[in-house]
Amino acid sequence: xxxxxxxxxAEETLPAAVFSYEDRKPPDVRAEGKSMERGAARIADIxxxxxxxxxxxxxxxxxxxxxxxxxxxxxxxxGILWVHWLGDRAxxxxxxxxxxxxxxxxxxxxxxxxxxxxxxxxxxxxxTTDTDFAASLTQVRDLRRALDVLAAQPGVDxxxxxFVGHDFGGMYGSVLAGIDGRPKWYVIIAVTTKLxxxxxxxxxxxxxxxxxxxxxxxxxxxxxxxxxxxGFLFQFARTDRFVTPEHAKEYADAAPAEKRTEIxxxxxxxxxxxAHADRVAWLRDKLTPRP
Numbered sequence: 238x239x240x241x242x243x244x245x246x247a248e249e250t251l252p253a254a255v256f257s258y259e260d261r262k263p264p265d266v267r268a269e270g271k272s273m274e275r276g277a278a279r280i281a282d283i284x285x286x287x288x289x290x291x292x293x294x295x296x297x298x299x300x301x302x303x304x305x306x307x308x309x310x311x312x313x314x315x316g317i318l319w320v321h322w323l324g325d326r327a328x329x330x331x332x333x334x335x336x337x338x339x340x341x342x343x344x345x346x347x348x349x350x351x352x353x354x355x356x357x358x359x360x361x362x363x364x365t366t367d368t369d370f371a372a373s374l375t376q377v378r379d380l381r382r383a384l385d386v387l388a389a390q391p392g393v394d395x396x397x398x399x400f401v402g403h404d405f406g407g408m409y410g411s412v413l414a415g416i417d418g419r420p421k422w423y424v425i426i427a428v429t430t431k432l433x434x435x436x437x438x439x440x441x442x443x444x445x446x447x448x449x450x451x452x453x454x455x456x457x458x459x460x461x462x463x464x465x466x467x468g469f470l471f472q473f474a475r476t477d478r479f480v481t482p483e484h485a486k487e488y489a490d491a492a493p494a495e496k497r498t499e500i501x502x503x504x505x506x507x508x509x510x511x512a513h514a515d516r517v518a519w520l521r522d523k524l525t526p527r528p
Contacts, residue, residue: 250459251374256416258288258378264386269295277302278342280335285386288378295356296383297331298390299338299348313394315524316347316387318420320380320406322427323355324506330356334401340517344525349387351379355405366442373409373432373455380413388419395419397524401426401516403507408432408457415460422523423464423492424516426472427505429480430487431456461491469496470519472512474503 270282281298301314321333331350338348354360354376364372388395398419402410403426414423429435433452442448469492473485489498497519503509 249454250415250463251454253416255374256377256381258382264382264389266386266389267293274302275339276343278339279303280339285382287375288382289375294379294383295331295352296386297335297338297348297350299335299342299350300390301342301345301347312345312526313397314345314347314390314392315397315399316349316390316393316395317341317399317401317520317524318380318383318387319348319350320353320400320402320410321350321356322404322406322506323361324404326358328508333403337401337513337517337520341520341524344521346520346524347387347390347393349383349390351383353406353409354379361439365440366436366448369432369436369448370451370455373412373452376409377412377416377455380409381417384417384419397421399423399520399524401520403427404505405432405435411457411461411464412455413460414464414466415462418465421467422469422520423466424470424472424520425488426512426516427474427477427480427507428457428488430458430484435479458488458491461488462493464493466492466494468494468523470516471496471498472507472516473498473500474505474507475500476503477505479505 265286267284269284272279272281279300279302283298284293284295287294319334319338321330323329331352334350338350354372399422400410400420401424407425407428433449471489473480489496499515501507501509501512
């Protein structure tokens with residue numbers, strides 16, 4: 238598989254079979270702690286089985302809080318998969334979008350917020366260019382497995398799923414968009430055009446040209462161009478030291494569906510009220526039924 242990938246040209250995508258995994262069994266979801274309520278939301282601390290045998294993924298499952306006994310049963314709920322960035326230690330994990338998910342729970346939306354591979358302390362320094370390609374394939378498979386968990390939640394409408402990803406989360410989400418048609422709407426935040434550009438900020442390979450060629454078949458833009466989604470919201474920062482304006486435009490231009498691009502007076506973290514409000518409003522408009 239690796240030799241085949243290295244030989245592929247940059248604009249080719251890998252066969253869908255490369256991202257396959259054992260999906261015949263129901264997702265193995267376990268409670269890991271007590272649920273808590275915040276506003277109109279219930280937050281459950283859970284884990285589920287990775288696509289890799291023996292590995293489990295931590296997540297928060299955010300659902301609307303229990304209804305009063307006399308309240309009418311809601312219509313089927315929309316679902317959102319949220320994938321965090323690699324940035325501030327406090328939010329390089331499933332907590333980054335928790336406030337957004339809680340806000341949307343008031344509209345009946347169910348959210349799954351996962352710990353990606355880069356949530357592990359010191360991950361960027363510990364990983365090496367020898368393992369980036371294989372780890373990338375596993376990460377995309379695990380996002381697909383997370384969609385299985387989300388779609389399997391009681392009352393979730395599998396035809397109304399969305400994806401939100403920041404930084405690496407948005408880039409791997411773009412690969413997901415090209416090989417898994419379940420999410421219909423995507424919010425992609427502060428991304429650049431090549432995974433290899435960011436990986437090369439750390440560990441250096443013995444042969445840089447060979448490394449870039451190896452990573453080419455998992456770079457996000459060719460997958461994004463083949464996405465079957467209905468709409469995209471792109472959020473970029475005006476003073477982002479990791480993402481150039483040219484790369485931001487190239488990224489958004491690659492999306493084939495209806496799209497909206499917002500640029501904020503912020504740095505790469507984009508943790509500002511306007512970005513949160515725009516994202517929640519856009520998702521609410523796409524996912525919640527109008528009267």
